[in-house]
Amino acid sequence: MSASQLPAKSSAEAAPLAQFQRIRSSRAFDEIAAQIRTELASGRLAVGSRLPSERALSEQFGVSRNTLREALRSLEHAGLIRLQKGARGGAFISQHSGEAIATGLMDMYHVGTIQPAQLTEARIWLESIVVREACRRATPADIDMLNRNIDEAQEARRRGDFAGRAERHIEFHRMLARLTDNPIMVIVMNGVLDVLAHFVQRIGEYDNSFVLPSRRRFMEHFAAGDADAAVAEMESCLKRLQRSYMSRIQAEGVTVAKAAPRARRSPPTAQR
Numbered sequence: 001m002s003a004s005q006l007p008a009k010s011s012a013e014a015a016p017l018a019q020f021q022r023i024r025s026s027r028a029f030d031e032i033a034a035q036i037r038t039e040l041a042s043g044r045l046a047v048g049s050r051l052p053s054e055r056a057l058s059e060q061f062g063v064s065r066n067t068l069r070e071a072l073r074s075l076e077h078a079g080l081i082r083l084q085k086g087a088r089g090g091a092f093i094s095q096h097s098g099e100a101i102a103t104g105l106m107d108m109y110h111v112g113t114i115q116p117a118q119l120t121e122a123r124i125w126l127e128s129i130v131v132r133e134a135c136r137r138a139t140p141a142d143i144d145m146l147n148r149n150i151d152e153a154q155e156a157r158r159r160g161d162f163a164g165r166a167e168r169h170i171e172f173h174r175m176l177a178r179l180t181d182n183p184i185m186v187i188v189m190n191g192v193l194d195v196l197a198h199f200v201q202r203i204g205e206y207d208n209s210f211v212l213p214s215r216r217r218f219m220e221h222f223a224a225g226d227a228d229a230a231v232a233e234m235e236s237c238l239k240r241l242q243r244s245y246m247s248r249i250q251a252e253g254v255t256v257a258k259a260a261p262r263a264r265r266s267p268p269t270a271q272r
Contacts, residue, residue, distance in 0.1 A: 018044050018051070022062035032061055032071035037080070040093060051081070051091040098187030105191040106198065116199055116249060120242040123192050127173065127238060128231050130189060134179035135227040142179055143223050149175060150215050157212065162205040169211060170197050203248050211237060 018039045023031050039045040051057060058068045072091055075081045079100040081091050108114045138146075149172045156164035170193050177189035214237040221229035 018049075020057070020060040022060070028061070028063050028067045029071035029074060032063070032068065033075050033078075035061075036071075036075060040080070045093050047093050047095050049093045051093075053090065098183075098190065101187055102191035102194050105195050109195045109198070114195065116245060117242075119192070119195055119199060120238070120245055123196060124235060124238045124242065126185075126189055126192060127176075127234055130173075130176050130180055130185060131222075131231050131234050132227045133182070133185075134176045135222055135225060135230050137181060138179055138222065142175075143219070146172065146175060146222070147219060150212065150219065153215075154212055166197070166200055169208075170200075172215070199245070203245065206244060206248050208241065208244065210240060 020035055020039070036045070036051070045051075052060070054065055054068060058065050061068065072081065072083060075091075076083050077100070079094060079098070082094040083089075083091055105114065109119065134142075149168055153165050153168035153172070156162075156168055173193055174190060177186045180186070214233060218230055218233040218237070221227075221233060
C-alpha cells in the first residue's frame, strides 16, 4: 500500500506520545525537522501517525505557523510525511517510498554531477548484485513473469515500437530488483533506472538487436539457478549497451550537463 493510501488516523490517535521542545535556533525549520525525525527514530511516532494540529505544533515549538509550514514542506519533499487536506487532513508520517532518493539522483544527473558513463557504470555494478540474489530467490512463477516480459519486448520490437520496447527492458530490471526482496536494492535500482530511462529517451532510438537474444540466454542460466553464468551474461550485455550509449553520444552530439569542476583528490590507500 502506498503512503497516499494509508488511512487517516483520528485526532484521538494523533501521536499522543510525541515530545517536542521549544525552538531556540535561528534555523528553526531545520530544528523542527530534526525533532520530528528524532521522535520517529525513538518509536514515539510511527508510520500512519498523525502529528498534532498546526496550532498545537507551533505552540509546542514556539514558532510561527509560517515557519512550521516551511519545516513540514521540507519533510514532505523528503518523503517523510504527507500533508492531507480536508476535514480529516493533517500531517501524517508516511510509508517512505524512496522517491526522495530517485528525485535526488535525477537532480544530480540534470546538473551534471552524474555523467552518462558514471550512470551506466553504476548500473552494471548494481545489476550484478541484484541478479545473483534474484537468482537465489526466484520461484517458477517469477521466472514465468520475466519470460512474459521478454515476449512483450519482442512483440514491441516487431511492431517497431521503440518506446514500448525500452519500457519493457527497463521493467525487466525493476522486476529483478524486486525479486531480491530488499527495499534498499529496490529503491536504489529504481532511482538509477529512472535516470537511465530519461537518458535513453534523450539519446533516441538506436539499434539494440543484441539485447533480446542475450536476454533469452540469461533466462536459461537464471532458470537453471546458475547465478555465475547469469551474471556474466547480464554484464556482457550491459557493457555492450554502455559502449553503444557512449558511441551515440559522441556521434550524434547529444548534450549532457557538465559537472562543475572539482579539486582532484588523491586516491584512498587500499586497505588490506
